[in-house]
Amino acid sequence: MTARSRRLEGSMDAGATFASAFEGSPTPMVLVDTQRPDHPIVWANAAFLTLTGYAWEDIAGRNCRMLQGPMTAPETVAAIGAAIAAGTSFEAELVNYRKDGSWFWNGLTLSPVRDADGVVTHYFSAQADMTGKRTLEMTMSDANANLGRQVAEQTADLRAALEQKTALLHEVDHRVKNNLQVISSLMLLKARRTPEGEARDALNGMAERIGALSTVHRMLYSAGDVTRFDFREFADDFVDDLVAGIDGERVAVDASIESMAVSAAMAAPLALMLHELATNAVRHAFPDDRSGRIGITARRHDGALHMVIEDDGVGLSAGRPNPSGFGRSLVDMVVRQLRGTIAWRETAPGTRVEISVPLDSVSLRDAVADPEDNAS
Template sequence: MLVDAFARSPSPMVITDARAPDNPIAWANDAFLQATGYAADEIVGRNCRMLQGPATDRATVDRIRNAVRAAEPISVELLNYRKDGTAFWNAMTITPVSDAEGVAFFYAAQADMTHVHQMEVTMRGTNDQLERLVSARTHDLSAALEQKTALLHEVDHRVKNNLQVISSLMLLKARRTPEGEARDALQSMAERIGALSTAHRMLYSEGDITHFNLGDFAAEFLADMNAGLDPDHLRVEADVEPIAVAAAMAAPLALLIHELTANALRHAFPDAREGRVSIVARRNEGGMHLTIRDDGVGLAATPPNPAGFGRNLVEMVVRQMRGTVAWSDAGPGTTVEIDIPLQPAA
C-alpha cells in the first residue's frame, strides 16, 4: 500500500540503492518520469547526476555528495536538465533509509520550482525598471529644484540690488533736504530699506532657500549698526541663537529688529547720554522669544512724537507674524518683549 501511494503521488519521487556501486536509481514514480522526460528503463541503474548539466551549481552538488557520504538528510534546490535538454529548478529533500545493517536506500522527494525562479527573475526585472524610473524621476526633480533654487537666488539678488538703489536715492535726497521732519523721515526710511536689503542679501547667499538664519542676520546687522556709532558713547550688543526661521519671515524680522534698535538709539539717549542696546533671541517651546532692551531714559521720559510711527510699525509687524509684544520701563531704560510662533525645527 505504501509503494502504491508513492507510485500514484503527483510529486516526483525517486529511490536510490545505497549498497550498489555509485548509488544508482532503483525506483522512480510516474511523476518523476514525467518531470524528467525519461522512461523507467532509461534511468534505473544510473546515478542521479545524469540530470545535471552545464549550469548546475557545483557547490550544491558537493553539498549533496557530502550529505550522502555522511548519511545525513539534506534539502536543496538544484538546476537539473530533462531528457530534451530543457532546464528546470528541482527542489529536493534527500533522506537516508536504514535497516539493521545500516543505510540501505536514499529516498528523494522533489518539486519543480522553475515557475518560482521565473517569477523572481520577472520581479527583479520589474524592480530594476522601477529603480530606473525612480532614478530618472529623482534626477528630473533634482534638476527642477536646482533651477528653482537658482531662480529664487537670482530674485533675492535683484531685490537686494533694487533695495540698495532705493536706499541710496533716499539718502541722497535726505542730504539735500533741510533739517527737519522731512529729512528725518527720509533718513529713517532709507535705514529700514537697508535692513530689508541685508535680509535679501543673506537669503541670496544661503544654500537653503527655505530658511533664514536669524543668528547670522544679527551678526551682519550688528556690524552695520555699530559701524555708524561712537563705541565710547553708544553700542549695540546681540546674543541671538542660530534660529532657522522660514524665508518668508526674513523681511518682517529684519524690519522688526531694525526698528526697535534704531528707535532706542534715536530716543533713549538724549543730550549725548551714553548707553547700550541689547538684542537677545532664544528659541522656546512656542517659537521664539525676542528681547530688545536699552538702559536709556525710559518710556516715561521720552517725549511723544506725533509724526513718528515706529511703535505702530512694530506692533503691525508682530501681528502679521501672529506674535505678541509687551513694552515696559526697565528702570533704567525700556524693555520690549516679543513672542513669535515658529514652525517646529526640522
Template sequence: MQDTDRRHKEARSAGERLIAGHVKEDPFAAAFKATRMPMIVTDPNQHDNPIIFCNAAFERMTGYSNDELIGRNCRLLQGPETDTRTVDLIHDSIARGQDISVDILNYRKDGSTFWNALFISPVRDEEGKIIYFFASQLDFTTVKSREAELASARHQAEEAVAKNTAELQSALLTKTLLVHEVDHRVKNNLLTMASIVKLQARFTKDEVKKQTLMSVLNRIEALSTVQRKLFTLDDIARFDVADFIRELVTDLVSAIGRDDIRLTLDLSPLLVPAVKATPISLIVNELVGDAVARGLSDGGGAIHVVVKRLNGHFMIRVEDTTTPVEPDAEAAEFGQLLLEASARQLAASIERKAEGSRRVVEVTLQVDEHQENEN
C-alpha cells in the same frame, strides 16, 4: 555496457533492500510512495552516488521511467542553462555530508526545463555514517515565471520612473537656475541700494538725517540677510527663523562696537514658509533696533532674544535691560508703524511689558503645522 548494467542492478538491489527493511504497513514508506511531492533516495556508498529509489511523483515531474532513473546520478537532469555555481554548491554539500536547499534549473527527458526547489539531506546510521541521501523536489516554474513577469514589469516601471524623474529634474534645474538668477539680481539691487544709502549718509552733515539713513540701511541689510539665507539652502521653500535671528542680531549688536552690551540667545530651530521671511526679518530688526535706540548704544546693557514653539504658534521675545534714553520721536513712530504693518501681514499679535529698566516685547505668530511640514 556490461558495467552500466551491473551498476543499474546494484542500485536497484540497494533500493529493494531499503524497501524490504520496512513492513507493508509502514506508514512512512507508504507516504513516500504515494505523496505528490517528488522524492528520491541515493546511495553514496556506490559509485557516483546513484538513485536507488524514486517515487511516482518524481517520474511524472522528470518524464523518466523508473528503469531510466535507477542507477543514474541526478546530474541527468542538468542541461546547458543549469547554473554551474549551484551544481558546485550541491557537490560540495554532499561531499561534506551537509543539508542543502537550492533552486536549480533542471531538464526533463523531453528537453523542456523546469525550476526545481531542491532539498537534500544525509541519512545516517546509528554510528553516524551516511548511508543514504534523501532529496525532495518541487516544481515551481509557474512561480518563477510570475517572478520574471513581475521583474519585467518592475523594470519597465523603473524605466518609466527614471524617465519621468529625469524630466522633472531637468525642469527643476531650469526652475532653480531661474530662481537663482532672480535671487542674484535681487541681491545686486539690495547691495546697490545699501551702497547708495551709505554714500548719502557719509555726505550728510545733519546728524538726525544721518541716523535716519542708517536706520534705512539696517532694514535693507536685514532684507539682504533673509535673501542670502533663503538661497544658500537646498530647500528654498522653508525659512529657519532661529538661524536667521542668530545672524541678524549678532551683526546688529556687533556693528555698534560696544563691549558693554551683553547679548544672550535662546533659539529653538523653527522652520516656517519662506513667504513669511521678509516680514519676520523686519519685525526682528525693529525690535532689536528699538532696544538699541532706547539706550543700549549709549549706556550699554543686556539684550536677550528668545524663539520658541508653542502648540501651533511660535513666539519671538526680545528683552532688554538698559538705562533708557529718549529716542527720536519720528524715528520711533516710523519704526512702530513698520513693526505693526509687518505683524498684520503675518496675523501676529504684539504684547509689550515694561518694568523699570527692563522692557519685554513678545510677537506671537500662528504657524500652520501642515504647511510647515510640507513646505
C-alpha cells in the same frame, strides 16, 4: 507461527504499505543504490516519471545526472556529491531537464537510507517543481529592479529640479539685494541734497530700512538652504553695524541671540522689527548726550521666537515727539502679520519691549504690507 515470523510478516506488510503509499504520492520520488557502481536508480514513482517525462525503462539503472544540462549549477552538483559521500542529508534547488529537453527548477531533498548496522545503502530523494516559484521571484526581482531604476530616475529629476529652483532662488535673492542696495543708495543721495528737517530724516530712515532688507537677501543668497533664515546671523551683523554707528563710550549694546532657523518668508518682517526697535532706542532713549545701555535678547521656546529689547533711557513718555516717524506703528503691524504679541512697558528708567512670534505654521499675507492696509 513464532513471534519472529509474525514480526517479519508485519515488517513485510508495512514495507508493502509504505511502497504503495510512495508509489501513489503526488510528490516525485526516486531511490538510488549507493552500494552499486555509479549509484543507479532502482525505484521511482509515477509522479517522478510525470515530472521528468521519462518512462521507467528510460531511467532504470541510470544515474540521476541524466537530468542535468547546460544551466545546472556545477557548484550545486558538487555539493550533492559531497553530501552523498559524507552520508548526510541535503536540500537544494537546481535546474534539471526533462526528456524533451525543457528545463525546470527542481527543489530536491536527499535523505540517506541506512541498514541495521548504520551503513548507507541507498539515497532517497523527494522532488518538487519550483519553476513557478522561481519565475515569480524573478518577475518580482525584475519589477523591483525596474522600480528602483524608475525611482532613481525620478529622484535624479527631482534633484535636478530642486537644484534649478535653488539656483533660481539664489539668483532672485542676489538681484533683489542689488536692487535694494541701489534704491537705498539713491535715497541716501537724495537725503544729502534735501534740507535738514522731516523730509531728510524720513529719507534716511527709509534708506536704513531698505538696507536691512538688503542684508536679509544677502544672507539668503549665501545660505545653503534658501527656505530657511538664521536669525542670529542677521542679528549679529545688524548689531555690529549698530555699534559701529554710535559712541560706544556713551551707549553700550549688549546682545544675546540664540541661533535659530526661521522660514525665509519671515526674514524680512523680523529684520524690520529688530531694526526699528534697536535704532529707535539708539535715537530716542538717550537725548542730550545721555549715557546708557541697550539690551537685545532673542531665544526660541515652545515653537516661538521670544525677543526682548530694553534700554535704561528716558522712557516712552519722556521721549521727543516725532510727527514724521512711524517706527512703532510699523513694529506693531509686523507683529500682527506674524500672528505674534507685543508689549511696550515703561521700566523707570527706560523702556522694555517684549515680543513673542510663533515660528511654526505661521501664515503671512505678505512679507511687508502697506501700513494703510493695517490701519484701524
